[in-house]
Structures are given as C-alpha cells and as structure tokens.
Amino acid sequence: xxxxxxxxxxxxGAIVGTSDMNAIGEDLNYLKAMPFDNYLLQEGAxxxxxxxxxxDIDSSDLALSVTTTGxxxxxxxxxxxxxxTSAFVYLDVDVDGTRVGLDDGLVxxxxxxxxxxxxxxxxxxxxxxxxxxxxxxxxxxVSANTATLYAGAGTSAKxxxxxxxxxxx
Amino acid sequence: MDLVIHEAxxxxxxxxxxxxxxxxxxPLTTGVSLKRKRGQPSVLTVHLLDSATGQDVQxxxxxxxxxxxxxxxxxxxxxxxxxEDVAVLTCNDARINSDAKVDYRVWTGTGVxxxxxxxxxxxxxxxxxxxxxxxGKYLIEIARRKGNFxxxxxxxxxVE
Numbered sequence: 001x002x003x004x005x006x007x008x009x010x011x012x013g014a015i016v017g018t019s020d021m022n023a024i025g026e027d028l029n030y031l032k033a034m035p036f037d038n039y040l041l042q043e044g045a046x047x048x049x050x051x052x053x054x055x056d057i058d059s060s061d062l063a064l065s066v067t068t069t070g071x072x073x074x075x076x077x078x079x080x081x082x083x084x085t086s087a088f089v090y091l092d093v094d095v096d097g098t099r100v101g102l103d104d105g106l107v108x109x110x111x112x113x114x115x116x117x118x119x120x121x122x123x124x125x126x127x128x129x130x131x132x133x134x135x136x137x138x139x140x141x142v143s144a145n146t147a148t149l150y151a152g153a154g155t156s157a158k159x160x161x162x163x164x165x166x167x168x169x
Numbered sequence: 170m171d172l173v174i175h176e177a178x179x180x181x182x183x184x185x186x187x188x189x190x191x192x193x194x195x196p197l198t199t200g201v202s203l204k205r206k207r208g209q210p211s212v213l214t215v216h217l218l219d220s221a222t223g224q225d226v227q228x229x230x231x232x233x234x235x236x237x238x239x240x241x242x243x244x245x246x247x248x249x250x251x252x253e254d255v256a257v258l259t260c261n262d263a264r265i266n267s268d269a270k271v272d273y274r275v276w277t278g279t280g281v282x283x284x285x286x287x288x289x290x291x292x293x294x295x296x297x298x299x300x301x302x303x304x305g306k307y308l309i310e311i312a313r314r315k316g317n318f319x320x321x322x323x324x325x326x327x328v329e
Contacts, residue, residue: 043204043206044208044211045205049183049203050200050201050202084280145184
C-alpha cells in the first residue's frame with residue numbers, strides 16, 4: 001500500500017472526492033502496517049565467531065528485507081552474548097552493503113568470561129534511503145577470542161531468543 | 170572473502186576451528202564463524218582477507234576436510250570429576266606411523282582452552298590420559314604436527 005502525501009491545503013467549500021477519501025484510507029492502512037520485517041532467533045545452535053573484522057551473523061536469516069516508500073528505516077536488535085575468554089564484541093548494521101556505524105560499529109560490549117548472558121540492545125535510524133527494497137543485515141566482530149550469541153538453540157538455562165527488526169518510519 | 174564450509178564434524182567448536190585456521194593461515198584470516206539452523210548441518214565460515222590466494226582457500230578447506238578423521242578410541246566416555254578417575258584415549262592411525270609427536274588440545278564446553286601440549290607417538294600409536302576435578306564436557310583433539318594435516322577428536326564428560 002503506497003503512502004500518499006496528505007493534502008494540507010484544504011479551504012472552505014472545497015469538494016472532497018472519492019480519490020481524496022481513498023488516499024486518506026490508504027494512508028491509514030499504511031500507518032497501521034508500516035513496511036517492516038523481523039526475525040526471532042530460534043536456531044539449531046548458538047551463533048559464534050572469532051572474526052576480528054565485521055561479518056554477517058547470519059546472511060540469510062538475520063538479513064531483513066523492507067521495501068520503503070521514501071521514509072527512513074528504524075532498525076532495532078536485542079540479544080544475549082557470552083565469550084570464552086574476556087574480550088569486546090562489536091555490533092553494526094549493514095544496509096544495502098554499507099555499514100551504518102562505520103568505524104568500530106554502533107555498540108560495544110565488554111564481555112567477561114564466566115559471565116554468561118550479557119544482553120545488548122540498540123535502535124538506530126538510517127535516513128537518506130530511496131523508495132525501494134532494502135536489505136538490512138546484523139553484523140558483529142570481536143576484539144579477540146570467540147563470542148557467542150545465544151539463539152534459542154536449546155542451550156541449558158540460556159535458551160533465549162534475541163530479535164532483529166527493521167521498519168519504515 | 171568468506172569461505173563457507175559445511176562442517177564435517179559435529180564436534181567442532183568455534184575456538185578449536187579458530188586455532189586451526191590461525192595456525193595454518195596466520196594473518197590471512199580474521200577468524201571463523203559457526204551457525205546451524207534447526208534440522209540442518211552446521212555451517213562454518215572462514216573469514217579470509219581479500220589477498221588470500223586459491224592455494225590459501227584450498228589449505229583452509231583441507232584443514233576441515235580432515236578434521237576428526239583419525240580414529241580415536243576411549244576407555245570410557247564419562248569419568249568421575251575427581252583427581253583419581255581418568256579416561257585413556259588411544260589414537261592408532263596409519264597417518265601418524267612415521268610421526269614422532271602429535272599435538273593435543275582440550276577445550277571446555279564453553280570453548281576455553283583447558284590444556285594443550287604434545288605427546289609421543291610410539292609405534293604409530295598415541296595414548297593420552299585425561300582426568301579433571303571439574304565437571305563438564307570436554308572436547309579433546311589430537312592433531313598431526315607435520316605432513317598432511319589430520320585430527321582425531323572426541324568428547325569426554327566429567328560427572329560429579
């Protein structure tokens with residue numbers, strides 16, 4: 001359902017036609033169901049990486065697709081992490097092949113070995129997008145060692161389900 | 170570039186895979202990642218610099234093609250977590266007939282390197298004793314130090 005730029009120049013005595021009412025109806029439907037996509041983690045195994053350069057966590061499932069109509073994207077994530085030996089984990093979001101955070105990404109968390117379930121969440125807004133289909137991927141890297149993202153994979157007492165979302169705003 | 174490998178061994182854990190590729194490829198790799206969908210095999214991704222050559226890619230593939238292929242037998246799969254009970258691992262494989270030593274690495278269930286070292290090969294066979302006072306599952310790898318890379322791997326659980 002496309003977004004119609006609302007008419008704000010109404011004047012007294014103006015005739016409201018079918019197309020005007022339909023445009024309002026379409027916009028209400030659009031607002032009720034903004035273009036969005038999300039993914040709830042429920043995997044066969046927790047994700048893990050030792051990559052010291054940014055890499056997709058899951059280039060198929062944690063790769064959202066949103067067809068925007070000219071607005072911005074609001075992208076959010078929460079998830080719980082662990083590491084085998086203390087180090088930093090970094091998170092970023094890739095939109096159409098370009099990371100939003102650049103540099104060392106959007107957020108950093110200092111993970112300590114033996115402290116399981118450190119939860120990270122963020123919301124970021126990506127503007128300047130054309131009205132088109134966009135691919136949004138969650139990426140991570142570590143400063144050293146191996147980080148784990150719990151993925152609802154049945155790990156004892158750590159069977160938690162993170163979520164990755166993107167919607168047009 | 171990312172080299173995607175469907176994991177051959179269900180025993181492989183990320184830190185062990187990382188140790189393998191860093192030892193073999195050095196600075197050409199930035200690490201490895203593991204994932205698995207429900208009902209599907211694990212997928213291992215080796216992250217290589219763009220400067221990696223076809224030979225480097227082949228070397229990384231070979232590492233995991235031969236992961237866990239050597240036969241290892243254990244006297245028992247579960248031991249009591251104390252200072253007394255031990256399991257004996259025996260690797261008797263034609264690949265190590267002419268080797269003087271092999272490496273061993275012990276990983277905890279959370280991927281922490283618990284112990285490592287070398288052990289002598291005697292008449293083409295390796296015997297390794299493992300005991301621990303700490304309960305948990307341990308992944309034990311035996312790996313060749315020379316020639317064509319190959320490993321043996323098994324899991325032993327220490328119970329209270």
